Amino acid sequence: MKKVAILGSTGSIGTQTLEIIRDNEDLQAVALAAGQNVDLMEKQIREFHPQIAGMWSEEAAADLRQRVSDLPVKIVCGMDGLLEIASFPESDVVVTAVVGMIGIRPTIAAIESGKTIALANKETLVTAGHIIMPLAAQRKVPILPVDSEHSAIFQSLQGRADNQIHRILLTASGGPFRGKKRADLEQMTLEDALKHPNWSMGKKVTIDSASLVNKGLEVMEAKWLFDVSLDQIQVVVHPQSIVHSAVEYDDGAVIAQLGLPDMKLPIQYALVYPERRPMHAPFMDLFAIHQLTFEAPDTETFPGLALAYRAAREGGSMPTVFNAANEMAVKLLLQKKIRFVQIPEILEMAMEHHHTIENPDVVQILQAEAETYEQIRQEMKL
Numbered sequence: 051m052k053k054v055a056i057l058g059s060t061g062s063i064g065t066q067t068l069e070i071i072r073d074n075e076d077l078q079a080v081a082l083a084a085g086q087n088v089d090l091m092e093k094q095i096r097e098f099h100p101q102i103a104g105m106w107s108e109e110a111a112a113d114l115r116q117r118v119s120d121l122p123v124k125i126v127c128g129m130d131g132l133l134e135i136a137s138f139p140e141s142d143v144v145v146t147a148v149v150g151m152i153g154i155r156p157t158i159a160a161i162e163s164g165k166t167i168a169l170a171n172k173e174t175l176v177t178a179g180h181i182i183m184p185l186a187a188q189r190k191v192p193i194l195p196v197d198s199e200h201s202a203i204f205q206s207l208q209g210r211a212d213n214q215i216h217r218i219l220l221t222a223s224g225g226p227f228r229g230k231k232r233a234d235l236e237q238m239t240l241e242d243a244l245k246h247p248n249w250s251m252g253k254k255v256t257i258d259s260a261s262l263v264n265k266g267l268e269v270m271e272a273k274w275l276f277d278v279s280l281d282q283i284q285v286v287v288h289p290q291s292i293v294h295s296a297v298e299y300d301d302g303a304v305i306a307q308l309g310l311p312d313m314k315l316p317i318q319y320a321l322v323y324p325e326r327r328p329m330h331a332p333f334m335d336l337f338a339i340h341q342l343t344f345e346a347p348d349t350e351t352f353p354g355l356a357l358a359y360r361a362a363r364e365g366g367s368m369p370t371v372f373n374a375a376n377e378m379a380v381k382l383l384l385q386k387k388i389r390f391v392q393i394p395e396i397l398e399m400a401m402e403h404h405h406t407i408e409n410p411d412v413v414q415i416l417q418a419e420a421e422t423y424e425q426i427r428q429e430m431k432l
Contacts, residue, residue, distance in 0.1 A: 054321065055081035055138055055165070057156055058147035060090045062252045063170045063196065063313065067145050068094060070318045073330060077321060081138040083131065083148070086110050092117045099123070102138055104131035132156045137163035143321060145196070146171040149254055150377055151370070151419055154178050154412060161191045168320040170196035172271045177370040177415050179274030193275065194320040199268055200275055201316030202294035202307035207276070208324075210299070218272055219296040219304070221288040222347065223248050225260040228289060232351050238390045240383055248291040248311045257380050261393050262347060266358020267376075270369055273362065280362055285355065287345045292334070310334050353394040357401065367407040367418040374422035375400035382430070400425055 054071060058064045059082040071077040083104040084091045095103055095118050103118075104126040105111040111127035118125070126134055129152075136144055136156035144160040145168040146153050153171035160167055161182070169175070175182055186193050195201050199220055207215075226245045227235060243260040244253060251259070258264030269283050294316075296306035309315055312331050319326070349356040354376075361372035379396040382388045388396070400422050407414050426432075 051076055051078055052143060052321070053078050053080045053141050054143045054145060055079075055083075055135055055141035055160075056145045056147060057083045057132065057136060057153065058085075058145075058149065058170075059094055060084040060087040061147055061149065062250070062255075063147035063317065064145070065090075066314050067147065067317050067321070068098060070314060070321060070329075071098065074318075074322070074327070080140045081135045083135045085148075088113050088117070095121060095123055101140060102126065102135055104128075104135050106132075129155065133159045136160040137165070139163075141165060143168055145317075145320075146174065147196070149173075149252065151177055151373065151416070154182075154415065157182060158185065158412070161185050161189055164189060164191060167191060167193045168196050168317070169193050169200075169275075170317075172197060172267050173373055175274045176267050176270045176373050177419075178412065179270070180409065181412065183274050183277075192323075194323055195271075195275055196313075196316050196320050197268065197271070198311075198313060198316050199295040200272060201319055203272065203276060203297060205307045205319065206295070206297040206305040210297075214300040215276070215278060215282065215297055216300045216302075217298040218276060218278060218283045219298060219306070220265065220268060220272060220283055220285050221291075221293050221295050222262065222265045222285055223259065223291045224287045224289050224345075224347075225262065227260050227352075228287065230351065232391070235351065235391045236389075240386060240390070243383070243390050247289070249313075251313075253384060254377075254380050257383060257390075257393075258376065260390070261354045262349075262352040263354035263358065263376050263393070263397070265347070266355045266361075267373065269355075269358055270362045280359060285347050287347050288342065290339060290342055292339060292342055293344075308334065354397060357394060357397050361401060364406055365408075367410045367414065368401065368404065370410070370415050370418045371400050371404045371422050372397060374419040375426060378423055378426045382432075387432075388430075396426060396430075399429060 079098040102124045115125040136159040144165045147170040291311045361368045379393040
């Protein structure tokens with residue numbers, strides 16, 4: 051029996067992880083953590099019977115504690131609760147599906163406790179890859195990617211022996227605004243940005259996909275996960291979202307992972323690796339798909355991707371600033387306080403104001419995040 055802790059159990063990745071656990075008798079959810087969705091967490095506790103569950107606020111935790119008082123489950127809250135769940139002794143695998151830099155400390159705690167990490171929180175490596183990867187190597191802890199693109203790269207690397215990676219081909223759907231120009235984006239609303247053509251995701255990731263910032267974050271994540279240089283990562287726009295990414299080897303061979311757009315496949319692969327198991331999902335019909343197309347990203351219309359490469363090349367604390375500025379910008383867009391086209395403007399402004407710390411520790415990373423938020427509030431007069 052493989053025992054699983056899920057950080058972010060009520061979100062898109064978390065709920066799909068529980069669907070996979072429901073379909074596999076040898077997987078068990080022993081620990082769950084969420085933000086504020088008490089209703090859904092109560093349902094999850096009653097179905098999956100974890101030993102411990104956490105909510106972010108004390109108010110939500112108190113509400114949940116009362117609701118499930120008839121069950122033998124410990125209810126915790128806040129960062130202390132998240133750390134307790136991440137290092138829960140009974141778990142074997144920790145799925146890090148929380149959104150944002152809140153995932154850094156729990157991921158470190160899970161690694162220090164010897165847990166296998168099923169990584170769905172890209173911000174952890176974007177901002178603290180220089181801490182996370184050496185620690186995982188030191189503790190001999192596997193980090194298995196859950197993002198569809200990084201899972202595709204990971205799958206394409208299986209059995210490589212000593213073959214050397216020439217390039218990683220990181221695919222992007224192009225989002226809902228593919229093919230549009232700056233003048234078109236001026237007219238785009240929040241509702242337009244949330245209409246992804248292929249994937250069903252949370253609001254934050256969907257907007258990041260529309261701006262291509264998500265692909266920039268994935269470039270930074272891939273650099274750390276697969277120990278390659280930025281020059282070895284090429285973003286390829288692939289609107290059908292069938293080729294989830296590929297690896298080009300030194301002999302010119304390209305090995306790719308293909309499949310329908312469904313996050314359950316990479317989640318299940320991370321949970322049961324190195325096995326492959328049947329899954330209740332439609333299979334791909336290449337005759338129905340008919341054609342696969344590829345194009346270069348338009349970084350003039352979508353400068354967020356170019357800014358991500360710039361932040362990654364600068365290194366140190368700059369990726370944290372890029373990530374924090376984007377989190378704030380997306381939050382403002384969701385509140386309809388800015389327009390979609392202002393997202394890269396806010397990113398560039400925050401990066402211009404930051405003095406890079408070369409090798410930041412966790413405290414300095416979180417401080418850079420807080421300073422970036424404050425800088426944006428001052429500039430935007432919020």
